[in-house]
Amino acid sequence: MAGINMFFHQNRAIELLRQGSGNLQANFRDGQEEAISHIVNGTQRLLVIQKTGWGKSFVYFIATKLLREAGFGPTLLVSPLLALMRNQIAAAERIGLKAVTINSENTDNWEQAEQQIFSRQADIILISPERLANQDFVNRVLSHIASTIALLVIDEAHCISDWGHDFRPDYRLIERIIKNLPPNLRVLATTATANQRVMDDLISILGPNIHVSKGNLNRPSLTLQTIKLPTQTERLAWLAEQLPHLQGSGIIYTLTVRDANQVAEWLKSQGFNVEAYTGESGDKRIELENRLLCNQVKALVATTALGMGYDKPDLGFVIHYQMPNSVVAYYQQVGRAGRALPQAYGVLLNGIEDDEISHFFIDSAFPKSNEVNQILNTLKQAPSGLSLNELQSQINLSKGRIEKALKILSLESPAPLAKQGSKWQLTTAILDQNFWQRIERLTRLRYDEHQQMKHYVDLPFGQHMAFLIQSLDGNINQVTPPNLPPLPTVANFNWIQKAQDFLRRSxxxxxxxxxxxxxxxxxxxxxxxxxxxxxxxxxxxxxxxxxxxxxxxxxxxxxxxxxxxxxxxxxxxxxxxxxxxxxxxxxxxxxxxxxxxxxxxxxxxxxxxxxxxxxxxxxxxxxxxxxxxxxxxxxxxxxxxxxxxxxxxxxxxxxxxxxxxxxxxxxxxxxxxxxxxxxxxxxxxxxxxxxxxxxxx
Structure with missing residues (x-):
């Protein structure tokens, strides 16, 4: 091929940006053009840390298009959420890229997708990290195209890091894959939420020769506020009272599925056009995402199932019904608001149940030693292995706890157990003491992060953005004062009574x-x-x-x-x-x-x-x-x-x-x-x- 510096063409890149954005006047944001050029022209790996809405996806789509036009192979994009994949496919198609995805929810399309991959029609291949743990997929698909891949993209890369707020066990496989990649393979990792600790972890995993592009974390359009409303009735009342005064449409986040359903039911009973969006929404999720996208609902009341990658730049507000576990999780979620608006609200409501819910999530994030011992000892008595149902019949642990322990243990290196068909069996490997030290360290960290969020709740109006940016190791000198007035901090008694009546009628x-x-x-x-x-x-x-x-x-x-x-x-x-x-x-x-x-x-x-x-x-x-x-x-x-x-x-x-x-x-x-x-x-x-x-x- 011709000299490598010939692959990035500025005029073509701008043309693709305008085509993909649908804006004929669009220009690159600070750092976008440099990131694309870095990927296309160089072999040094790149970590991009930029706030939500900066346009990280345009970087890898335009880079992919330029590489494909220069005769290179496809891009492999590892992405953690299906909602993100749906948005990615639509965005890729706008600049003429053929994107295919293989995930747990499109099994009917796998054969067609694989044919497009093998016939080299696919420009970009989107997979979930869980696909990397599927040996059949690795053997049948990945091994056949590995040598042709021109660019590996790891979206939401903070999920790789043990320190990350949204650590995904299957992302650990990426660390092993990275170590076996050719040193000159283009690798791009992107995230909006990485403090210095996570960034250092990613640099050590992705390689010492990685270049870091980190942008300004300040969100001048976003007015942040925290309000302490201890009871559910007060918070339900506040939502019903304030929702008519909030401009545009938005997201109301809850910590649990039950709360999402209850808040949505309450607001509907008061005449608001809202819907619940959770991991249990199933096939309705695409419809609900589109309804919010088209401003056909005032709000989606959502768990974190509506999180990474959902792209609606004109959200007028993000409200948290309860306090999230960490600053980085909160920054990512509240950062969905006001990306293309001059003004937007990010409001966190704090209730008495927040600590209990957060402690439950922290304590249940990793398997306990007694749980692991029960599983390993039970498998030891069954040399031919046991299925999940068989384990449940012998161990007094919930299905979810057993599944979580099996998943995390199977991804250790070396792993003390492995799945053969439908049955789990012990291997010869012994669980390393470092495993328990790592879990103890991460659990302690998550309690520290929870405490940090409690400090955030106590801040006076006007100091919240600086606190978030400082916690993310950003530059607080770039912070600007809020551009909207604070919202009321108490709920009207009549609304509280209505909320109480609602809860008692339910x-x-x-x-x-x-x-x-x-x-x-x-x-x-x-x-x-x-x-x-x-x-x-x-x-x-x-x-x-x-x-x-x-x-x-x-x-x-x-x-x-x-x-x-x-x-x-x-x-x-x-x-x-x-x-x-x-x-x-x-x-x-x-x-x-x-x-x-x-x-x-x-x-x-x-x-x-x-x-x-x-x-x-x-x-x-x-x-x-x-x-x-x-x-x-x-x-x-x-x-x-x-x-x-x-x-x-x-x-x-x-x-x-x-x-x-x-x-x-x-x-x-x-x-x-x-x-x-x-x-x-x-x-x-x-x-x-x-x-x-x-x-x-």
Whole structure:
């Protein structure tokens, strides 16, 4: 080929920028042109650290187009989120690049995508980091094109770093791949969120000959504010009161899926055009992203599932319903607002549950030593290996905890276990002590980052941007004062009352289980499927355990008063009357307890009186068991209750309300409903005072 300095042509690069952006007057931002030239003309690796909206994707798209026009092979882009991939494909096509993706959600298109790759039609190949852990993909696709790849792009590169706020275990494979790459292969890593510690880590991983391009982190259009509103009712009220006064559309971030759904439901009930967006939104996610993109909703109430890579430059606000875990995570999320606007708000609401939620996420981020020991010791007893389901049946850990431990352990080098087909087996490798030291170090770091966010919340108005930039090791001399006035810091009493009424009117469906655990239950003598005639109906829970609304009163009744108040009886009766289960129940029974024999029995009797229905406590508990909340997965929960209940009398052959104080795993309701139906009862409608967050399956 001709001399290497011939590949970057400034006029062609500008032409591609304007074509891709749809703006015929567009010009490169500071550093963009230099980054493209560096990639195309040089062989030194490049780490680009630039704020959200700077245009990192234009750098690798234009570089790819110039390299392809010069006769080079395709670009391999490793990207962590599917939403990011969808945006990337659309953007690539605008400058004439053929982009293909292979990920877990487009399996139907894999064959076509692979044909385009092998026939060299693909200019840019987008994969998730998890594909790198799939040996079939590596052998069938990656190994055949590795020698032709002209550029490797690692998007959201902070995920490589153990120190990164969004560390992804599969990104560790990139570190190993990098070490085996030809030293002259072009490598571009990009991120918007890297402090010096993460940057040093990335430099050590990506190679000593890497060049770093770091831009100005200040966001002059963004007015930041923190507001302490301890209760959920105050924050719901504040949102409903302030949302009409916020310009444009935006994102309201929550820490949990349940909160995203609850906040969206509240705002909808007050007439706002909002939708919930979570990892459970499934096929609706593309539609929801587009509706926000086209300003067809006022806001998406989202978890971090709507995060990296979502590209809407005219977001007028980003509000956090709760406090994120770290400054870098917060900077990335709030930085979605005001990228192409002169003014935008970034508001963080701080509640009393924030610490508890954050501590849960930090404590559950990595496997515990007792969890790892249980898994390794169980596999040691099974030389031919065990599937995930088989592990669940032998280990009292949740499916998620087992999966997380297996994933992280399998990515160690050398790994103490490996997957063969559907089964996990031990290898000859011994888990290094450095593994536990690294986890301890990272956990300690995350608590430090959480404390840093608590300092951020306490700052007076006008000091927030400087704090963020200083925490990210940026230049605080570039910070400008806020250009919007602060928003009110208290909620109107009338709105608080409306929010309280909303929370107390809400109820949570209890979906019936449709299958027994694998292998069935021996004493109950049941197999796999629960036949429809033996299933419970969809039930209702009055509240979420300990939550605003009725949840805190349920908690007080169970553990302080040892008696559920008449107020809860009235509320539960009102819920049932509003629900109107069909066919209408004609009698009431309850789940018995040996530890607290009077608690649920007494409540159920008073509820039956309130509903003017007869109360027949015909279910008997014949042996004590461990509390269901101590059973960590569905197998353990079901087996813990096998043979525990029986009926003292045959039930009335009419519909019944089945009452319990809490629903954890749903197995108690499932088994009691099965027994009632087996012996002739009509439809069984479960009713619980509270749903806990411990539900499985």
């Amino acid at each position: 109820s949570i469906p209890i979906e019936p289980r449709k299958q027994w655990v694998t292998g069935g239950l021996c004493q109950l003598k049941v197999g796999r499927n629960i036949q429809p005639e033996y299933r419970a109906e969809v039930g209702r829970a009055l509240s979420v355990w300990g939550d605003a609304g009725w949840g805190s009163l349920v908690k007080q009744g169970k553990y302080q008063d040892c008696h559920f108040s008449d107020e809860l009886v009235v509320a539960c009766a009102a819920m049932i009357e509003n629900w109107q289960p069909n066919p209408k129940p004609t009698w009431v029974t309850c789940v018995p307890s040996l530890r607290h024999p009077d608690l649920v029995h007494n409540f159920s009797r008073r509820l039956a009186e309130k509903l003017n229905l007869p109360f027949y406590p015909i279910i008997q508990k014949v042996k004590e068991t461990q509390p269901q909340k101590s059973m960590k997965n569905s197998n353990m929960q079901a087996h813990n209750l096998d043979g525990v209940f029986q009926l003292t009398h045959n039930p009335k052959q009419e519909p019944v309300l089945l009452i319990d104080d809490m629903v954890d795993s749903r197995w108690t309701f499932t088994i009691c409903a099965y027994l009632l139906k087996l012996y002739g009862s009509g439809a069984v409608f479960p009713v619980a005072l509270s749903q806990t967050s411990n539900q499985s399956g």
